[in-house]
Amino acid sequence: MCGITGWIDWNSDLTKESDNLERMTDTLAPRGPDAAGTWISAHCALGHRRLSVMDPENGAQPMIRYTGDDKYVVVYNGELYNAPELKRELESRGRTFTTTCDTEVLLVAFMEWGRACVERFNGIFAFAIWDVTAQELFLARDRLGVKPLFFYRKDGLFIFGSEPKCILEHSAVKAEVGAEGLAEIFIIGPARTPGHGVYNNMSELRPGQCMVVNHAGVKTITYWQLRSQTHEHTVEETAEHVRELLKDTVERQLISDVPVCTLLSGGLDSSALTTIAVEYYKETGQGNVHTYSVDYRDNDKHFKAHAFQPNSDAPWIERMTSHLGTVHHPIQFDTPELVATLYNATLARDLPGMADVDASLLLFCHEIKKGATVAISGEAADEIFGGYPWFHRDEALNADTFPWSLATAMRADLLSPDIAAWIKPEEYIGDRYADAVAEVPHLDGEDEQRRRMRRMSYLNITRFMPTLLDRKDRMSMAAGLEVRVPFCDHRLVEYVFNIPWEIKTAGDREKGILRKALQGVLPDDVLWRKKSPYPKTHNPNYLTAVRGLLLDVLNDPSSPLLPLINVKKVRELAEADSASSNIPWFGQLMSGPQLFAYLYQVNVWLKEYKVSIG
Template sequence: MCGFTGWIDWTEDLTKQSIILEKMTGTLANRGPDASGTWISPHCALGHRRLSVIDPANGAQPMVRTSEDDTYVLVYNGELYNAPELKRELEGLGRHFTTTCDTEVLLVAYMEWGPVCVEKFNGIFAFALWDSREQQLFIARDRLGVKPFFFAKQLGRFIFGSEPKALLAHPAVKPEVGPEGLAEIFIVGPARTPGVGVYRDLSELKPGQCAIVNRSGVKVSTYWELKSKPHTESVDETAKTVGDLLKDTVERQLISDVPLCTLLSGGLDSSALTSLAVNYYNETGQSNVHTFSVDYVDNDKHFKAHAFQPNADAPWIERMVSHLGTTHHSMVFDTPELVATLREAMLARDMPGMADVDASLLLFCREIKKEATVAISGEAADEIFGGYPWFHREEALNAGTFPWSLAAGMRADLLSQDVAAWIRPLEYIGDRYSDAIAEVPHLDGENEAARKMRQMSYLNITRFMPTLLDRKDRMSMAVGLEVRVPYCDHRLVEYVYNIPWEIKIAGDREKGILRKALEGVLPNDVLYRKKSPYPKTHNPNYLNAVRKQVLEIINEGTSPLLSLINVKKIRELAESEAASSNLPWFGQLMSGPQLFAWLLQVDMWLREYKVVIR
């Protein structure tokens, strides 16, 4: 895993712009702590920071290869899990390799097949590849959007990078935010509309897209998208296919030349991946699997069950560690650490995010990095298999909006009157929902119930899942940790998307088909445990700390935040008894404590990035 940046300019000689390129590349040092490299030609400048995972001694980037009169230069972030098969195929076609890294496989694949090479890749990736003979840049992003790619199109210029901070280091890109960006921050979040970069000049290459950048402009195309197909397998056949795909995916993603571990919450998703990893390590005679979990000081005293978190994780983690015999590392964080890390988490995202959840994940990843460079994580299983409560509630299925936006009206009330009139938040979220629904690829002959479930699946995979993938990428790469997400294998996603809902809930349980597929892999009590998400602190000290800081900002009266929010409403919330509860003030995914922590992040963002609202 790495970070890259660069730009194309048809009007200037970029060989005179090395200082700018070095500055842009330097912003991504955390993503790639092991090495740095740049490459400049008259019209193309490329920068790269490397985190060495496969073939550390070789594979430096930008990687340059020549063929006759053509020079190819690649900057790349990701992993190709089918690199061995591709390499054998390319060798059969007469291609030669000088390293064992997947970077060279990707570059040679383009040299052999051109832009259609992306259709052959199984992996998580974002990359930019300069072709000197064609005088064009080829860019691409993986099918599910696990790895990021931001860009800014300007007259005669195309600027790009793994994170917004790299683009903002270029003098032509300003930290300006307009009504669309504010709407994304204040009403769409924590999800983000595909393709929207929040900053005025920034866009994002969407998952499953590639593009050619040349003197004629930027031509974007979609090489992969979800498609609806009839499902003909029985429940038992479906469970076997799911199990086989997941096993193959995990084993591919366990390949690494540096220490690897798994994240273990004791829930179905992470326990399954850890169990498959242990089995594979045992079969191949490898050393013991290391597992990592996270918790918070005094959570055992303050935990209260609710729909999204029905039980605590700790006893189930102990159950799985004992069952599998892993070498386990338990990380426990306290309130002062969580509050102090809100700023660093905001900097990692280049914008406000999921507040305490981001901060704790960053702390967690930093501790993991001390022992491992690669981690296997269970993201995306709930979106793909239908595990969230909103898949099973009629009010969410019939709401006419995103299920995570049911409290959009309450969120809108937290904006100042001027900002609300400018960005029209409820109209904006309504338009984004309509856009998403119009994309859904339905299947001819489906009844209304089946259409609703397919629609809900599509919204979760294309709108909510990228939020969690973005969070995991940004918080882990902020400390140089690579996280792999087996449930995002595109073969698995394509297959499960078309499983009828009555089979997905086999046994009348959420994610029933996944549970059936894992029979014999996990103990039954773990196999049928109710879903529990990434844990957060329940300690009232956290609420008190973030609420106090928000009130200090309000009382100080100089923050740029104050012109954006309904100060009177926020003050009332902060001073009310209800603020100490875990009721969702800001939608189904943000409690009172999270609201105040999020407002702190917005304040930090506005000040530190010197954001201009216009």
Template sequence: MCGITGFIQWSGDLTQDSELLVRMTDSIAHRGPDGSGTWISNPCAFGHRRLSVIDPENGAQPMIIHQEEEVYAIVYNGELYNAAELKDELIRRGHRFNTKCDTEVLLVSYIEWGPDCLDRLNGIFAFAIWDSVREQVFLARDRVGVKPLFYSYIDGTLIFGSEPKALLQHPKVEPVVGPDGLAEVFIVGPARTPGHGVYRNVSELKPGQAMVFNQGGLRTYTYWKLTSRPHEDNVEQTAAHLRDLLYDTVERQLISDVPVCSLLSGGLDSSALSAIAVEYYKQTGQGQIHTYSVDYVDNDRHFQSHSFQPGVDAPWIKRMHEELETKHHWIEFDTPELVEALDVSTQKRDLPGMADVDASLLLFCREIKKGATVAISGEAADEIFGGYPWFHREEMLNAGTFPWSVAPDMRAGLLSPEIREWIRPLEYLSDRYSDAVAEVPTLAEESGQESKMRIMSYLNITRFMPTLLDRKDRMSMGVGLEVRVPYTDHRLIDYVWNVPWSIKTTGNREKGILRKALEGVLPEDVLYRKKSPYPKTHNPNYLTAVKQQVLSILDEPSSPILPLVDIAKIRELASSPDASSNLPWFGQLMSGPQLFAYLAQVNYWLKEYNVAIR
């Protein structure tokens, strides 16, 4: 895994901009602590930071291949999980290789097949390739958006990078946010609209999109998307196929020349990945798998069960690591650490994020990095299999908005009257929801309930899942840790997308078909355990700390957030007994403490990035 950046312009001498390219590259040094490289050859300036995972001795980037008069150059962030098969085919077609790294496989694949190489890739990636034959730069992002790729197209110059901070180093890209950007921050969240970069003139290449830039201009196109078709397999066949896919996916993603570990919560998703990994390591003689879990000081004392967090994880983590005989690492954080990490996690995202959920993941990844370079994690299973409570509640299925945005009036009420009038938050949210529903590839023969569930699945896969993947990428790469997410394999998502809801809920359970597919892989009590999400702190000291932080911000006349919010309303919330850890201010996802933590993040972001609102 790595960080990439660069810019392309068809006029001028880019060699005069070498210092600018270095600054852009250095801004994402955390993504690649093992090496740095730049390459300038008109019209391209490419920068790269490397985290060595495969073939650490070779594979430096930018990688250049010369074929007589032809020149191809690549900067690439990601992993190809079918690199071995692609390499064998390319060798049969007459190509020779100088490294064992998948960067060379990707570049040679492009040389052989051009942009059509995307159809052959199994992996997570964001890359840019200079092609002297076609005189173009070709950029692409993986099918479900595991790896980020932001860009700006200003005055004929294309500027790109793994993170907005790289673009913001370029003098043509300014930290300006307009009404749509503010609506993304305050009302659409936590899930950004696909392609929206929040900053003015900053966009994100969407999952499954590619881009061609030549002297004729800029063109983006979709090379992969969810496609609806009838599902022909019965329950038994579906479960068997899912199990085969999951085993193949995990085993591919365990290939590495550096240590690999597994994140273990004791729930269905992470336990399954850990169990398959342990089995594979035993078969290949690779020894003991290390597993990691996260919790918070005194959480056992303060925990209160609710629908999104029905129980504590610790007993189940112990159950699974003893069952699997892993080398387990218990990681625990206290309130001061979480509060301090709020600012750092905002820097990693270049935007306010998911408050303490971001902060704790950053700290968690930092601890994991001390013993591993690669981890596997269970993101995306709930989105594609329908695990969240909102898949199973009629009032949320019929809410007419995103299920994580079911309290928009309350959130809009936090804004100052002037900002509400300017950004029209409720209208903006309604439009984005309508856009999303209009995209859904429906099946004419589906029943009303199946159609409703397909819409809910689409919203989760294309809106909510990307924000969790973005969070995982930014917090993990923020400390130079690569996290692989097997449930995002496009073959798995494509197959499960068309499994009818009646089969997905086999046994009248959420994720019932996944549970059936894993029979015999996990102990039965773990297999049928109620879903529990990534843990949050329940310590009342956290509420006290973040509430006081926000009140201090409101007391400081120069705080940049003040013109944007209803100060009296926030003070009223802070003094209310309702400002507790169990009140879902932001739909079902952001509790009282998280609301105050989020407001603190917004203020820090506005100040640290010198954001102009206009």
């Protein structure tokens, strides 16, 4: 994994802009701590930071290759899991290779097949290829959007990068946010609208899209999207196919020239991936699998079960590590570390994020990095297989909005009246919901129940899942750790999307078809364990700490947050005895500590990025 950046300017000589390019590239150093490279010409500048995973000796970027007199330059962030097959096919067509890295495979594939190369890729990627002869830049992002790619357009400039920070470092770019950007921050929340970059003139290339930039302008092309089709398999056949796809996906993603580990919570998803990894390591003679888990000091004393987290992970982690014989690394954090890292987590995202969940993941990734460079994670299984409680609740299924946006009016009430009038919260979220629903590829002849469940699946895969993928990428790469997400293999997602709901819930259980697919793979008690999400802190000291952070913000007249919120109402919430209870924020009820930490992060963002509103 790496970080990429660069820009096109047809009206300037960019060879005089090397300092600008160096600064932009340097902002991505955490994503690529192993090496840096730049390439610059009259109208195209490219920068790259490298995290060495495949062929560390020979995979330097920007990478240059020739076909006759034609010259191509690539900067690439990602992994191609079918690189060996692609390489064999390209060699059969007369292409030659000088490295064993997938960067060269990707570039040669473009040289052979042009823009259509992306349709052949199985992997996670964001890349840019400059065709020197054609004076054309080609950019692409993977089908599910695991790897980020932002771009900025204004006054003839086209600037791109893995993260907003490298674009904001360009001397021509200012950190400005308008009404839509504020609506994304306060109303949509961490679940940003696909393609929206929050900052003015900044967008994000959507998953499954590619882009061409040349003298004629900028053209965006959708090369992949979810499609509906009739599911022909029986329950048994479906379970078998899911099992085969998952096994193939995990084994592909275990290939690396550097240490690989798995993240293990003792839940269905991470236990399945770890089990497949252990079996693969045994078959290939690679020794023991290292596993990592995260928790908080004294969490066992304060844990209280609820619908989204019915039980604690610790006993289940021990169950699986003992069962599999992995080398396990339990990581624990205390409240002061978690609170202090809220600041760095905001800088890692370039935006306010998921508060303590971001901060703990950032800390977790830094610890994992001490022993591994690549990790396997169970992200996205709940969106794909229907594991969240809102898949099973009528009030969420029948709501005319996103299931995580049921409390928009209450959230809007915490904004200043002027800001609320400007961004029009309910209208904004209504428009975004209508846009999303209009995209759903329904199948002719489906009854209302199946249409409703297909809609919910689509909203989760295309609107909520990117939130978690964005978080995982940004926090892991800030620590120089590559995290792979097997459940985001596009073949698996395409197949599961079209499994009818009554088969997805086989056995009358959430994620029933996945459980059935894993029968005989996992111990029965783990197989039927209720879903438990990424762990959160339950320590009341966290509430005390983040309440203090927010009150400090509210008590400082210079805080940039104050003009945007209803200070009186927010202060009442922060000072209330019931501050530890749930507050309607971001759809389902968010705890008071989460809200206070989020608003603190908003203030950090506004202040550190010197964001101007307008």
